[in-house]
Amino acid sequence: MSWLIEEEPSQEQLAAGWRRFVEAGPIVQIVGTHDGMAARIAKQAGFGALYLSGAAYTASRGLPDLGLIYSNEVAERARELVRASGLPLLVDIDTGYGGILNVARTAKEMVEAKVAAVQIEDQDMPKKCGHLSGKKLISTEEMCQKIRTLKAVSPTLYIVARTDAKGVEGMAEAITRAKHYLAAGADAIFPEALEREEEFQHFRKEVDAPLLANMTEFGRTLYYTAAQFESWGFRMVLYPVTSLRVAAKAYERVFEEIRQQGTQIGSLADMQTRSELYQAIRYEDYEALDGSIARSTWEDKS
Numbered sequence: 235m236s237w238l239i240e241e242e243p244s245q246e247q248l249a250a251g252w253r254r255f256v257e258a259g260p261i262v263q264i265v266g267t268h269d270g271m272a273a274r275i276a277k278q279a280g281f282g283a284l285y286l287s288g289a290a291y292t293a294s295r296g297l298p299d300l301g302l303i304y305s306n307e308v309a310e311r312a313r314e315l316v317r318a319s320g321l322p323l324l325v326d327i328d329t330g331y332g333g334i335l336n337v338a339r340t341a342k343e344m345v346e347a348k349v350a351a352v353q354i355e356d357q358d359m360p361k362k363c364g365h366l367s368g369k370k371l372i373s374t375e376e377m378c379q380k381i382r383t384l385k386a387v388s389p390t391l392y393i394v395a396r397t398d399a400k401g402v403e404g405m406a407e408a409i410t411r412a413k414h415y416l417a418a419g420a421d422a423i424f425p426e427a428l429e430r431e432e433e434f435q436h437f438r439k440e441v442d443a444p445l446l447a448n449m450t451e452f453g454r455t456l457y458y459t460a461a462q463f464e465s466w467g468f469r470m471v472l473y474p475v476t477s478l479r480v481a482a483k484a485y486e487r488v489f490e491e492i493r494q495q496g497t498q499i500g501s502l503a504d505m506q507t508r509s510e511l512y513q514a515i516r517y518e519d520y521e522a523l524d525g526s527i528a529r530s531t532w533e534d535k536s
């Protein structure tokens with residue numbers, strides 16, 4: 235899929251595709267793609283479902299992940315990712331950006347952006363990364379109202395309900411909340427910041443629903459493989475901020491090199507070449523779309 239030059243699926247088709255993907259197995263590996271290029275490269279690498287992370291989105295704007303953003307801003311980025319990839323996208327809508335009316339607005343905007351699935355969490359404001367301490371939760375009933383609102387306003391959206399309760403109130407409360415969220419209409423549960431294998435297995439034993447594991451880096455969760463999560467009964471595994479982290483580290487290195495050496499030549503081997511870049515965004519197909527655009531010539535010396 236690439237905007238303008240291919241036909242785009244509808245929101246209903248993307249959401250149905252997402253459901254089929256999760257139900258059919260094997261475990262769905264969902265990579266975070268913070269911009270259109272990352273979405274194109276993820277698709278090229280063979281991923282069939284993408285994630286827009288609140289942490290990566292805010293970081294890409296030079297902001298902390300503390301609930302400073304609004305639904306229309308995230309919907310705009312989400313729209314770019316769907317246009318760039320044509321793939322089912324799961325969007326991190328944080329707390330729904332406020333109360334019930336804000337959740338309703340978010341639900342509408344996500345469907346308008348052709349988002350397949352959303353992830354809503356039960357933190358109170360100011361929300362934080364789920365792997366930090368000092369989080370506060372809203373009541374179970376308020377979270378259920380938010381889930382019911384999403385379902386009522388946008389019935390085609392797949393709803394992943396995230397509970398941050400394990401790190402605040404403990405495992406038993408996280409399990410109880412998950413059951414209420416499913417009864418309110420959630421399609422899947424994301425138990426945030428579980429740490430070890432036994433916790434994942436225990437949660438799975440108690441909660442009979444599609445479950446999502448968050449394999450974020452530098453968090454509380456030990457590093458497990460997709461196959462391990464699958465063997466414990468999880469249906470989805472997330473790599474939310476990986477694209478942003480590797481990109482940021484890569485340009486940190488090359489900027490340092492340019493400043494120190496006065497040239498970037500030592501880093502060329504680590505760069506996407508002009509030809510790779512143009513292939514990734516289908517440059518020539520866009521040019522071909524309008525025969526009246528003179529074809530630019532370039533020589534790839536990489």
Ligand SMILES: C[C@](O)(C(=O)O)[C@H](CC(=O)O)C(=O)O
Pocket residue numbers: 286287288289290299326362363364365448450451453474475
């Ligand atoms: C999943 C998450 O909400 C995100 O915004 O991607 C974050 C990821 C992170 O900060 O590493 C989270 O709260 O786990």
